[in-house]
Ligand SMILES: Nc1nc2c(c(=O)[nH]1)N[C@H]1C(S)=C(S)[C@@H](COP(=O)(O)OP(=O)(O)OC[C@H]3O[C@@H](n4cnc5c(N)ncnc54)[C@H](O)[C@@H]3O)O[C@H]1N2
C-alpha cells in the first residue's frame with residue numbers, strides 16, 4: 001500500500017533497515033517494508049515488533065536530519081554537510097594519488113606537425129610506421145672502394161668516384177673498383193666495400209689528381225661494409241610505439257624517415273589562481289598593511305611550464321564567494337585543470353570547496369590528506385557538457401604545501417591527461433646522511449641528494465635535510481632534489497637515524 005502513495009522510492013533506506021533486521025532474525029527476508037517520499041514527506045515502513053522498531057530507528061536516526069534538509073530543499077546546508085563529511089574522511093597520499101589518477105583519462109589525440117611545432121615531451125597516441133626505409137639506398141659503411149667480392153684480392157682499375165650525396169652512373173665490372181665514401185651509395189654491380197686501409201695505391205694520373213689502379217690487400221667478403229636498404233629502419237616497420245614520450249632521439253627517428261605529422265595526446269591547459277584577501281601582485285610596489293606577496297602563482301606557473309604544460313594565469317581571487325564563482329566560470333571555459341592555492345582549510349574565509357560543490361555541483365573526491373605539508377589538499381571534478389571533466393585542485397595556501405602537493409597530485413594528473421601511462425613521480429631508495437626527527441603526520445621532507453661516485457652498485461645516494469620544514473618556508477624547497485617519504489612519528493619511533501634507508505620522490509627527474 002505504501003508503494004502506491006510514494007512519488008519517489010528510497011530503496012537504500014529499506015535495504016539498510018532490512019540488513020539490520022536480518023541481524024536478529026532470518027525471517028526478515030520476508031519483510032515487505034518500503035521507504036520513499038511523497039511531496040516533502042519521508043515515509044518509512046518499520047517492522048511490527050517494538051524491539052525491531054527500536055533497532056531500525058537506530059539506523060534511521062543518524063541520517064534523518066540530513067534527509068529532512070534534503071526534502072526541504074535546503075541545498076546549501078546539504079552540500080556543506082557533504083563537504084564536511086568528506087573533509088573528516090582523511091585519506092593517505094597513495095589513496096589520494098590513486099583517486100586523482102583513477103578519475104583522469106587521457107585527452108584525445110591531435111595531429112601535430114613536428115616540422116613547425118614542438119612535440120618534445122608529448123605522448124604518441126598511435127604507433128608510427130616507417131613509410132620510407134633507412135638507408136634508402138645501399139650505403140657504404142666506410143671510406144674505401146666498392147668492389148665485386150668474387151674478384152678476391154689483387155689489382156683493380158678505379159673507374160669512378162662517388163661521394164656522399166652523389167650517385168654513380170657506372171655499373172661496376174669485373175676487376176674494377178669505384179671510390180666510395182661513408183654513407184654514400186654503393187654502385188650497382190658492387191657487393192662489397194674495402195676500407196681504404198686495406199688497399200694500396202698502385203698508379204695515379206700524371207697530374208696526381210686521379211687514382212687509376214689500386215690493390216685490394218685482403219679478399220673481401222660479400223656484403224662487407226655495406227648497409228643494405230632498410231637495414232636500420234625497414235619500410236613498414238613500427239619505429240615508435242603508441243604511448244612513447246617524444247624526446248630528442250624519438251624526434252630524430254621521425255626526422256630520419258620524414259614523418260612530420262604525428263598523432264599525440266592533447267595537453268591540458270592548466271589555470272593557476274591564488275586566493276586570499278592578503279595577497280598582492282608579487283613584483284609590484286612595496287608592501288603595506290597586512291598584505292603579503294603572492295608567491296604561489298609564480299611557483300606553480302613556472303613548475304607547470306617547465307613540465308611542458310600550457311598555463312593560464314588566473315590571477316589573485318579575493319576570498320569572496322561571488323569572486324570565486326566568476327573566476328571559476330571563466331577558467332572552466334579554457335582550462336582542463338584549475339589549480340588554486342589557499343582557502344581550503346578551516347578559516348571562515350576558506351570558501352573554495354563550498355563554492356565548487358554548491359555553485360558548480362562539483363564532485364569533491366577528497367579534502368584532507370594524511371600528510372605534511374598539504375593536509376587540506378582538496379580535489380574535485382566538474383562535469384562539463386561535451387567535454388572532458390574539468391579537474392580542480394584546491395591546494396593549501398602555505399607556499400611549501402602548494403609546491404609539494406602540486407608535485408604529488410597536479411603533475412601526475414596533467415601527465416595522465418597528456419597520455420602518460422605511468423604518470424607518478426619516480427621514487428628511489430636513499431640513505432639518510434643525518435638523523436631526522438619525525439612529524440606526527442607522514443612527511444614529505446625536502447632534501448638534497450649526494451650521488452655516489454664510483455661504480456659500486458650497492459651504494460645509495462645520501463639525503464640531507466634542507467633545514468626547517470615549516471610549511472611557510474619556501475627556502476626549504478630551494479635546491480631540493482627530492483622529497484623524503486617519512487613515516488608518522490609514534491611513541492616507539494621518534495626519529496630516523498643517519499644511515500637509515502628510506503624512499504625519496506625525485507623532483508628533478510620524471
Ligand atoms: N584551524 C585550523 N587551521 C589550520 C589548519 C587546520 O587543520 N585547522 N590547517 C593548517 C594547514 S596544515 C595549512 S597547510 C593551512 C592551509 O590553509 P589554506 O589553504 O586555507 O590557506 P590560507 O589560510 O589561505 O593560507 C595559509 C598561509 O599561506 C599564505 N599564503 C596563502 N596564499 C599564498 C600565496 N599565494 N603566496 C604566498 N603565501 C600565501 C597565507 O598568507 C597563510 O600564511 O591552514 C592551516 N590552518
Ligand code: MOO
Nearest residue numbers: 373374375401471
Ligand atoms: O599541511 Mo600544512 O600544508 O602543514 O602546512
